[in-house]
Amino acid sequence: MSTLPPLAADGIADELARLAPADDGARHVLLDVAYDPWPSRLSAAWEARGGLVLHGLEMLVYQAVEQIVLFTGREDARSREVIDVMCDSVGVPRRAA
Numbered sequence: 001m002s003t004l005p006p007l008a009a010d011g012i013a014d015e016l017a018r019l020a021p022a023d024d025g026a027r028h029v030l031l032d033v034a035y036d037p038w039p040s041r042l043s044a045a046w047e048a049r050g051g052l053v054l055h056g057l058e059m060l061v062y063q064a065v066e067q068i069v070l071f072t073g074r075e076d077a078r079s080r081e082v083i084d085v086m087c088d089s090v091g092v093p094r095r096a097a
Contacts (some may be wrong), residue, residue, distance in 0.1 A: 001030070001031045001033075001041075002030065002031070002032045002033065002034065003033050004034065004042075005034075006034055006036055006037065006040075007037075007040075008040040008050065009032075009034070009039075009041070010042070012042055013040070013044070013045040013071070014041075014045075016042070016045040016046065016049065017045045017048065018048065019049065021048075021049045021050050024043075024044065027050070027052050027056035028046075028050075028051040028052070028080040029052045029053075029054060030042070030043065030046045030050065030051055030052070030053050030054060031054045031056065031059070031072075032046075032053055032054070032068045033055075033056025033058055033059060033060075034053060034055075034056060035057050038054055038055060039055075043055070049090070057090050057091070057092045058087070058092045060085075060090075061086045061087055061090065061092055064086060065077050065078055065082065065083060065086065079094060096097070
């Protein structure tokens with residue numbers, strides 16, 4: 001999991017790029033909450049080694065939903081329709097219902 005600010009993980013990405021791809025048969029996952037620039041160099045290096053990258057925009061969508069509920073008390077902000085619109089607005093694929 002990387003929660004570093006933009007470009008802060010570039011040195012780690014450079015080191016990762018110098019390593020040989022993992023050969024253990026596992027699909028390692030990285031949650032990179034950086035969203036600008038996207039993909040981050042860390043995410044690109046991770047994918048180049050065969051890993052799976054999850055970006056932080058989806059996490060931010062659900063964080064925003066909870067903030068709406070906390071600030072307004074509107075529980076309907078958690079509805080599938082609201083979440084779908086928010087996902088569409090930032091280009092995050094919708095989850096299956």
